[in-house]
Amino acid sequence: MEKVKKMPSKFIPMGKAEKVKTSKYALDGKQIRKIQKLSMQLNLETIELLEKINSKLVEVSLSPHFSSWEYVISCYEKENLKNKITRRDVEIQELKEKIVIQKQLLKDYEYDYLAIIELGRALELLNKV
Amino acid sequence: MGKNKDMTLSIPEKFVNDNTNLENVADEIIKYASLLVKDNFDQIIQDDCSDEVLDPLYEQYYTLSKVYGKYRQEHGVIYFEGNELFTRNTLTGLKLSLVMRKLKRARSIWGEQLTLDYDSAKELIEHFSRRYLTKEEEEVDL
Structure with a gap:
C-alpha cells in the first residue's frame, strides 16, 4: 500500500486558510507608503507584498x-534586536577602520604639504645662488 | 482611490480582542513585515521571547549605540580636519606649475651638478598634482 506522506507543518491545506476568520483593515496613507517602501526594498509589487503578508498572518x-499576537511581537522584536545588534557591531567595526x-x-x-613647501624653499634658495 | 481599494490587511480574529485597536495591530504588522514574510516563524516563536531575554538585548543595543555615537563623533572631527588639509593642499597645488618651472630651470642651469634630487622632486610634484589637483588617486570612501 502506498505510504501517505506526512504534511509539513507549514503547509496549510486548501480550505483551511479560508476558514480563518479575519477582520479587514484598510491601510491609511502613511501605512501604504511604508508598505510601498518595503516592497521596493524586497523587490516586490506592493499588492504582491500585501498578499504575502496576509497569507503569512493566516499561517502564523x-x-x-x-499563543497571542503580543507574544509574536515580542519574538519579532527579539529577532529585530538581534539583527540591529549585529548591524551595529559591523558598523562600529567599519567606522573604526575608516578612522x-x-x-x-x-x-x-601633512607630510605632502611639508614636503612641497620644503621643495619650494629649496628651489627659492637655488634661484638666489 | 480605486487603486487603494485593495490595500487591506486581513487580520486574523485570533490577533484581536475587544480592547484591540486594529490600527495599532496594523502598525505592528507593518513594522515587522520584513520579518513576517520570511519562512522562519516556527523557529522564531519557539525561542524564549520573554522580557527577561529582551531587556538585556535592549541594553546591549543601547550600549553599542553609545559606542557607535562616540566613534561617529571622532570620525566626524577627523574627517572635517582631513577636508581642511586637503583643501589647503589643493590651494597649495595651484602654485605647482611655478614650482615645476623653477625645478626645470634649476636643472637646465646646474644639470648633473644640481644639489637637489631632481627625480625625487619631480616625483613629489607629480604625486601632489595627481592627488590634489587632478584627484586621480582614488579617495577612500568616507
Missing part, C-alpha cells in the same frame, strides 16, 4: 506555537 495564526584610514590620510596630507 494557525501555527501550533501561536584608522582617515588618520593615516591626515598624516599623508
Whole structure:
C-alpha cells in the first residue's frame, strides 16, 4: 500500500486558510507608503507584498506555537534586536577602520604639504645662488 | 482611490480582542513585515521571547549605540580636519606649475651638478598634482 506522506507543518491545506476568520483593515496613507517602501526594498509589487503578508498572518495564526499576537511581537522584536545588534557591531567595526584610514590620510596630507613647501624653499634658495 | 481599494490587511480574529485597536495591530504588522514574510516563524516563536531575554538585548543595543555615537563623533572631527588639509593642499597645488618651472630651470642651469634630487622632486610634484589637483588617486570612501 502506498505510504501517505506526512504534511509539513507549514503547509496549510486548501480550505483551511479560508476558514480563518479575519477582520479587514484598510491601510491609511502613511501605512501604504511604508508598505510601498518595503516592497521596493524586497523587490516586490506592493499588492504582491500585501498578499504575502496576509497569507503569512493566516499561517502564523494557525501555527501550533501561536499563543497571542503580543507574544509574536515580542519574538519579532527579539529577532529585530538581534539583527540591529549585529548591524551595529559591523558598523562600529567599519567606522573604526575608516578612522584608522582617515588618520593615516591626515598624516599623508601633512607630510605632502611639508614636503612641497620644503621643495619650494629649496628651489627659492637655488634661484638666489 | 480605486487603486487603494485593495490595500487591506486581513487580520486574523485570533490577533484581536475587544480592547484591540486594529490600527495599532496594523502598525505592528507593518513594522515587522520584513520579518513576517520570511519562512522562519516556527523557529522564531519557539525561542524564549520573554522580557527577561529582551531587556538585556535592549541594553546591549543601547550600549553599542553609545559606542557607535562616540566613534561617529571622532570620525566626524577627523574627517572635517582631513577636508581642511586637503583643501589647503589643493590651494597649495595651484602654485605647482611655478614650482615645476623653477625645478626645470634649476636643472637646465646646474644639470648633473644640481644639489637637489631632481627625480625625487619631480616625483613629489607629480604625486601632489595627481592627488590634489587632478584627484586621480582614488579617495577612500568616507
